[in-house]
Amino acid sequence: MLTEAQWTEAVALLPFLAHPDTAITRAFRHEAMLMRLPEGATIFSEGDACTSFSILLSGQVRVFKIGETGRELTLYRLARGESCILTASCLLSERQFPAIATVEQMVEAFVIPQTSFQGWIDTYPAWRAYIFQLIAQRLSTVMAVVDEIAFRRLDVRIAQFLLRGSDPLQATLSLTHQQIAVELGTSREVVSRILADFVDDRLVRVARGSVTILDRQALVERAEAS
Amino acid sequence: MLTEAQWTEAVALLPFLAHPDTAITRAFRHEAMLMRLPEGATIFSEGDACTSFSILLSGQVRVFKIGETGRELTLYRLARGESCILTASCLLSERQFPAIATVEQMVEAFVIPQTSFQGWIDTYPAWRAYIFQLIAQRLSTVMAVVDEIAFRRLDVRIAQFLLRGSDPLQATLSLTHQQIAVELGTSREVVSRILADFVDDRLVRVARGSVTILDRQALVERAEAS
DNA sequence: CTTCCTTCGGTGACATTGTCACTGACAGAT
């Protein structure tokens, strides 16, 4: 059950609650709960069974896989208004969660119990449409990740990552090499080496905990082929 | 519109048609079509827009990605009673098909136009349940592929692949090195080298176009850690 | 301010994997 204030937030956030007195809005108000999770919290680990579905109201979550050697690979992030496809898939098929989800920035989320989640799908077209869209969109992100790790060179991927994470006005990224490695599913050493190449080519400048793009155009070229 | 014979096949194949005179069965009979595709046909290419949804009645389809260098990576296969999650996702979100699907063995499939596919989801719970289960199941296969290519050593993956594709009674696999490479997203040369190692270790015997497992137990060990 | 300590990054060595170029072996067709 949501309070009046939480409910106001929910309506502003979720398109399927747009109409004030429909069945889905009543159900959501009664069956959803607001949960807070502190930075660093682990939401799901590899192999967990999912028991509820979440929609983020604020904060940020990172969903990633981790290999035997400890290497990490970020699959995607969740921000305001977003939900996790793996949780949905997990709930629908009663399988185990195949990754890890942790809180990067303190999270407020609407939590819907498994039974409500399933029931709403059969009952409320708006909810159903929301879930289907979610799945279809996130699935393409995952497919893009597959493509990247299977076929793309790492210098190209790092160049793309730096470009995505910056813009012409804010050319400095506050990231450690380790953080970049974990995004791309590689190791710190490799990131360091490739950034060193970039520095040699005057594409970027690096300092402890930051990378500054010096020649955006050249970096774009590097991101395209090489 | 399906013929009587085709309809009989459909009922035997698809659980959601179990009840003889419901709305979904009438809709399916009128709006589905049976299509045949010869071996080697390309069903979808990277970037295609999907316009229909298929359920295989017979034959086999391989869905794979292909990199700039021409290297291939098999995502999954479809056989009798199965459907393609990427097509579903594609139809739901109107995105482009992010892979390639080709016919490995001559296919007969029930084809459902995009409009029917979407309409049925909103109308028929049995169809909806079928699609959701499909998505959830295939998504876990794709996640397993991500895990493999990101983190697992190739000798381990080849060992697993050989074990999956054989059994103690039928120890010989009729596969070229190229075919194995394409399954696992690597190159023929690398497969050849690793198989050569396996031969040195007396795990397998190789001949032109085939691999015979000699020491299944040892291969299992190789598939577990190394 | 100095010292300590943790985090961050650099480096060399080596193993694994991917790519390229080339070669020869095999099997079916003529």
Place this chain on the structure above:
DNA sequence: ATCTGTCAGTGACAATGTCACCGAAGGAAG
């Protein structure tokens, strides 16, 4: 018996992953 296309083996090299180790930077504690 020869031809031809497919299949497999090899060496060289590049790219990436892993390990061990080191030093530098910056904050914390004295």
